[in-house]
Amino acid sequence: MSHARNAPDPPTTDPVWTPILTGLRATALDCLQTSFALLADHAHGSGSHLALGARYGFRTRERDGLVTVEATSDDRAAEAVDLLGLRVEGRWMQLDGPQVRRLCGPGQPLYVTADAYDLPWCPYHGHERMRHSFLVTDAAGGEVTVVDGYHNDTAWGAARPGVWRLPTADFDAALAGGAHTLAVAAHPAPAIDVPAMLAGNAERAQRSRPEIADYLARIGAALGTVAGLHRFVLDVWLLGRARDLHEQWLATARPDAAAALAGQGPRWQALSARSYVALRRAQAGRPATPELADALGTLIAEHLDALESIAAPTGPQDADAAPAGGDGVRAAVLGALGDTLHLDGSALHTTDVLRELPGFDSFRLVDVIDRVERRLGVEVPATALSAADLRDVGSLCAMFGAAAGGVR
Template sequence: MVSTVHSLAFAPCAASLSRVDSPFLDCVSDDLALLLAQAGVDDVRTPFASRWKFCLIEDTEGPPRLNLPSRDQDAWLATRTGFAPSWRDVGGDPAAAVLSWHAELREGRAVLVVGDAFHMPWLPYHRNEHMAHGFVVEGIDPQSREPVLHVVDPYHNATAYGRATPVTVKVGLADIAPALGEGSWAVLDRIGDPTPLDVPHQVATNAEGILAAERDGSFARLLDGHTDLDRDALANLALQVWLLVRDRSLHRLWLVDERAALRRIGLEDLAHRFEADLIPAWRRASEMAYVATRRVQAGRAAPRSVLDAVRAASEQETAVAGWVVESLRSAA
């Protein structure tokens, strides 16, 4: 592939990898956190960790899915940080996209790129599974034959093909081009000043939302959508409860960060309730869903106890939310 750039362009961000909550974020969210850190945002946890929600995406294409990460994440980031990603399609021309990335890097803005993990050599998914995956380009080096991309990937996950851990790697455009054909990319735009988060209001909103999800049947519909326990249903259920383990674990970190504010409203035990009751319940459901998935793959019946584990975790959600609401009422 012919080089389209003629000078080194660099917007370094790898030094901020340790600030990203990689074990608890999906691959695009952790890239956005890294871009926020590179843009000078001091707190890159709160924008991703402060909401505790249970919202379903329900359509005719399969069983219910959780709205995680939330579809309004970009708008939420704009409110909380003053920055929002502006997305563009690669448009089937990776070389032209690289030229645009080069211009952004020269302006000091690292680039978030989403493509097909099957063609990303540094990932366990490489040549194993097609799935959308995001990474960050922090530099482009115009070598003699083709541009070399300096990639930073904060992703952290134990996959079926091995463990993915945060990495920095150099990759030639020809090696990564197959991943980019139908991909997209973004940089952060400054759109205004951030709005400070009202912690007591956010905590109350979170708890009330969980109780509303119980009342409108969202927890029940998640279970009802997976009662067949066939291969597809179990694969989806395993993914949803895995997402919940990571999301609730991240929220607990934020609760620990805000312990002083929680103490002032009588909720100093909230982080402990997550750690002792809620997260272990979802972790048990996740483990059982994984085991059930493996049993079905081996041609055996899935134990229906996996549904009981999900139900028990759902009950912990509403129990903790109910405690929050009652505690706030008592303190008012």
């Protein structure tokens, strides 16, 4: 099959799916999770997909003679069942385009995985082979509507969430190599017992340490080959996204506890960049050094330590409760943000990123800190005033909660 190598067509808009895509935390999802996440938010509301980050686990497998943490489609489907309330009610293997179109009925989106090499809206088109998921939401009037929530920067351009309407001939050509297709029904999302989940995460983190040590030894030993380094780059990317997704879920479920993970994200991004540079150099004949595996081990250990510390008894867990001082830490922080930035403090959420608030900058942050300290009668230690620890409203609340003797 021949493929055009020109840039993919720009996405279109859709009254149903474009708003859902806008609310998707796509930078924390892999290409198999995104479509389950879209189905969850479609069924249960924006942000429902963050439950995919609730459970920590570490599992390795063999792939092409190398150890990896890459999940399979079945793994991701099982997570969607357990954490999102989705149910796989039909499964078909190696369908072609016409067969997928016949399965698609009104209001019944299909979860489809195919080779990204063949998908004309993907930057991987004609360049790299990998399983990639998307939704088929409509197949009528000579067009097929596909919804893809993937967000990544690639060597061939940026992949961004969007909706594409393909002529049926183009869609059929894209799936000529065969597509795996799931009919997924939405059931009520299960309620997550947050304290029990955090305790389970801590236990799983502790149990995983021997397996992680073995994994690091094996993946480090393969860094001398281009294939091993390519696998390392992908694993760092996957582990970093999984950690980010857990932090984003935690920010909604236990914003005080999310502070334990704050600041880790940039270090994962830095290692991802370093490992990609090493891969490019290895492809040019300059081998990588084993210190990359050591750096990954340090980041994983930092994450595990945080998971274990989060599960320790911490007192009140209601994000809206006043953990300490006056009208409460949360009220003091929201009031100070509202006064300083001329915003409605009651409309702010713990997940709001500080730097994205209108008018926010480092000078306004100093004003906010000064106002909250005066209101609560506390002084935040200088060691706590780290930009990495002040990512969002929740981390700001956690910092003052700790200073006031509350939870963190």
